[in-house]
Amino acid sequence: MHTNKNCIQRMSRYRNALNRFKGLGFSKIFSNYLADAVGSTSSQVRKDFSLFGIYGSKRGGYSIDCLIEQLNEILGKNELQKVVLAGFGNMGAALVRYKGFSKEGISILAAFDIDPAKYNKRINNIEVLPLDRLQPFVQEHQIKIGILGVPEIAAQHVLDLMVAAGIRGVLNFAPIQLKCPAGCVVNSVTLEHELENVIYFVNANEKTEGVAA
């Protein structure tokens, strides 16, 4: 299969948009409307679906229920996705309080921290435990996915702990490049850099507009 990160992101966006269409009472959709809803093109949509063996009916478009079901399968939405969080600071607490994950079938089962002041807080029914409980917890619950909300300085260490415990994929918020063994995935979301990106393109626009005007 010939897929990349962007392609899978588009799958998530399709699913997201389809759920909204469904909520509005639609039952069928054409590639061009779906494309509009996610900011893409109809041929991109059809190509993506074709890649995953998702087929509609010519002239009839795609059945929304059918599409959602297939996207659910691809994105692992048919089983509950169990996740652990390390670092119950500002970001970690925001994630734990967020209702959107459980709506998407993602469940943060526990949070882990080294600061005893954070232990035994319980928010959204998620408990904060000492870091040394992470390894047994992950093994007991057979958890494959982790979130890193610890400071940059601790990120590699905690990632190593997670991997040793059996975690195979991590969403990382620390602004640092992490190393992990082959077969493991790290997806780093670096908000500083995302903002810098916006700033760059705003400045770039300003310059070219100046020239154009």
Next chain:
Amino acid sequence: MHTNKNCIQRMSRYRNALNRFKGLGFSKIFSNYLADAVGSTSSQVRKDFSLFGIYGSKRGGYSIDCLIEQLNEILGKNELQKVVLAGFGNMGAALVRYKGFSKEGISILAAFDIDPAKYNKRINNIEVLPLDRLQPFVQEHQIKIGILGVPEIAAQHVLDLMVAAGIRGVLNFAPIQLKCPAGCVVNSVTLEHELENVIYFVNANEKTEGVAA
């Protein structure tokens, strides 16, 4: 200039890594070491720099100070970047409390919300104001950059307000495709989708490993 989002993200990562190298006492660096530090290749590094007219010395590598200075210029680090935040909920509060932005020359000047219970809180010297104060505030302070931490349902409306006030680039956390006029930039960070991405690739790895083993 022929640059894209990924390219600019790499610029941010180079700068980030270079600051660490500098902190360790280095003053020169070769493209291959920088590549290792950010998870890229030496030719990618050189190509990127060449695109921006950044040159080193053959056989001598790049001067770190010099590189950082040029990246600062490209990424707008030589002036303070003023930002407003809309939505002082879980995510908004985490962003306001985060120390890392000001370290990077990014300053959230104020937060705006519609919930009166949030008004006049002051964290990190950032005040929470009623949403209808956003427009005059943005105009008065000549702010170009916004962050959207409001619920999905409000995101497009608040974005429109921001754009009307003069905001030209937005970092959006709501899991929805936003429309904005040409000349404006929206960068959406959708944490649900980022996690789904990790989940997808973990599952994909598991399957191919099963086949290989």
Next chain:
DNA sequence: CTTTTAATGTGAAAAACATCACAAATCTAT
């Protein structure tokens, strides 16, 4: 000073990715 060594800078080549365009399919109207 000359030679050797090693890193840059960049066209050229390759790979990855997106768009086009149209045959095939199937729905709708008559």
Next chain:
DNA sequence: ATAGATTTGTGATGTTTTTCACATTAAAAG
């Protein structure tokens, strides 16, 4: 039932991005 309209699915084509490879240059060694 047939014709006409419209959308899919996909090979062909185009574009963008990355990698290769090597001439060029500058540091270091002799």
